[in-house]
Amino acid sequence: MHFKYNFHFNFMKHSKKFMLFSIIVTLLGVVFLFTEGLNRGVDFKAGTTLDINVGASVDKAKAEELITAAGLSHGVITPGGERVSIRFDKVLSEAEVAKVKDGFIAAYGKDVSLEENTVDTSLAQELARKAIYAVLIASVFISVYVWIRFEWRFAVSSIVSLLHDAFFTISIFSIFHLEVNLTFVAAILTIVGYSINDTIVIFDRIRENMRFAKVKNYDDLSHLVDASVSQTLTRSINTVLTVFVGALLLFILGGESIRNFSLAMMIGLLCGAYSSIFIASPLWALMKKGSLNKPGKAAVAKP
Numbered sequence: 001m002h003f004k005y006n007f008h009f010n011f012m013k014h015s016k017k018f019m020l021f022s023i024i025v026t027l028l029g030v031v032f033l034f035t036e037g038l039n040r041g042v043d044f045k046a047g048t049t050l051d052i053n054v055g056a057s058v059d060k061a062k063a064e065e066l067i068t069a070a071g072l073s074h075g076v077i078t079p080g081g082e083r084v085s086i087r088f089d090k091v092l093s094e095a096e097v098a099k100v101k102d103g104f105i106a107a108y109g110k111d112v113s114l115e116e117n118t119v120d121t122s123l124a125q126e127l128a129r130k131a132i133y134a135v136l137i138a139s140v141f142i143s144v145y146v147w148i149r150f151e152w153r154f155a156v157s158s159i160v161s162l163l164h165d166a167f168f169t170i171s172i173f174s175i176f177h178l179e180v181n182l183t184f185v186a187a188i189l190t191i192v193g194y195s196i197n198d199t200i201v202i203f204d205r206i207r208e209n210m211r212f213a214k215v216k217n218y219d220d221l222s223h224l225v226d227a228s229v230s231q232t233l234t235r236s237i238n239t240v241l242t243v244f245v246g247a248l249l250l251f252i253l254g255g256e257s258i259r260n261f262s263l264a265m266m267i268g269l270l271c272g273a274y275s276s277i278f279i280a281s282p283l284w285a286l287m288k289k290g291s292l293n294k295p296g297k298a299a300v301a302k303p
Contacts, residue, residue: 008284011229012222015282022164022279029171038174041087041181043119043127048092050100053083053116055106060084066107080256086270091118131185135166138189142196150203153287157201161280165195165271183261191268194243198236198276206281220291225281227291240273 013030038044063077063084086100097116104112119127130149139162145157166188173180244266251262269301 006066006185011226011277012282012285015278018274018278019282022275024166025171026164026167029167029174032174036174037171037178038180039177041179041184043181044131045089046091047118048088048090048097048122049117050086050088050097051083051117052086052101052104053080053113054104055111056108057082058084058108060123066103067100070090070096070103072096072100078256083256084258091120092116110230127182131182134185135188139163139166142192146196146200146203150207153284154203154207156287157240157280158196158203160283161199161272161275162192162195164275164279165191165268168275169268172267173260173264178263179260181260183258184264185263187268189262190265192274193271194240194269195275198239198272199280201235202229202276202281203284206284211268215292217292218285221285221288223239225285229277229281236276238275240269242287244269258261 037272058079058081060077060079063079063086067073067077067086068159072088072092078085078087091101097114101112101114104114139159142162143159144154146158167193169188170180172178173270174186206225209224209228213220213224215224247265247269254262
């Protein structure tokens, strides 16, 4: 089903307010990143994660009791029905893993199964470094494509928008101390893809309208951007809603291992739609303003 939204808003008039909001959140994120850092999962720091299926309902208190009985500090325990995930900040030896498994078998029976995931220090550092490289390389190639396909102002605006979306999501995870792992990196890369998709749709409409409009001053340019965003608003909202509902269902019904991935996707999708309208488009208009010399009014087809 396709929904049509007859919604008109003076986007350019209020763009400075939204830019200020983004700057505040970004600065807040920088403060938290430097003071608190990210809550790195076992993928990005040395440690061991044990996923244990006990075949019966298990609560956090019982899991803590069994871990303590095995002579270990219980670390971070995440129960989920018949499964429990336990993350240790150190690499466990085979003997320590065996003690944990034996304790759960004694409490819940022989049907207990255990999956171990261990990352040493060097591998954790390499994964973190490659995750950063992946996001940066993706952003660079996307900006080069936009530069070739459109013009340099569009490329600069799109890369600022992409970095804004990625850092905004990272800031939220830092502020609320949510765990960051490899699925989070996958979410960031997916967010980058959806964000540039929204941005290019608006930029393509702006370029088409520029072909027929007589833009002579900044007011004309603002009117053109507002018209272009309004003309693509229905498509942008429908696209975001479709993917957002899928991510929301994954967050509610999915397992614990993909919950933060789903949450990052939801935040990033909303942020991507927001930045395409209130960051990328106004930023392009500000850069384009310098090339306008003549006064006058532009004729832009209304949606």
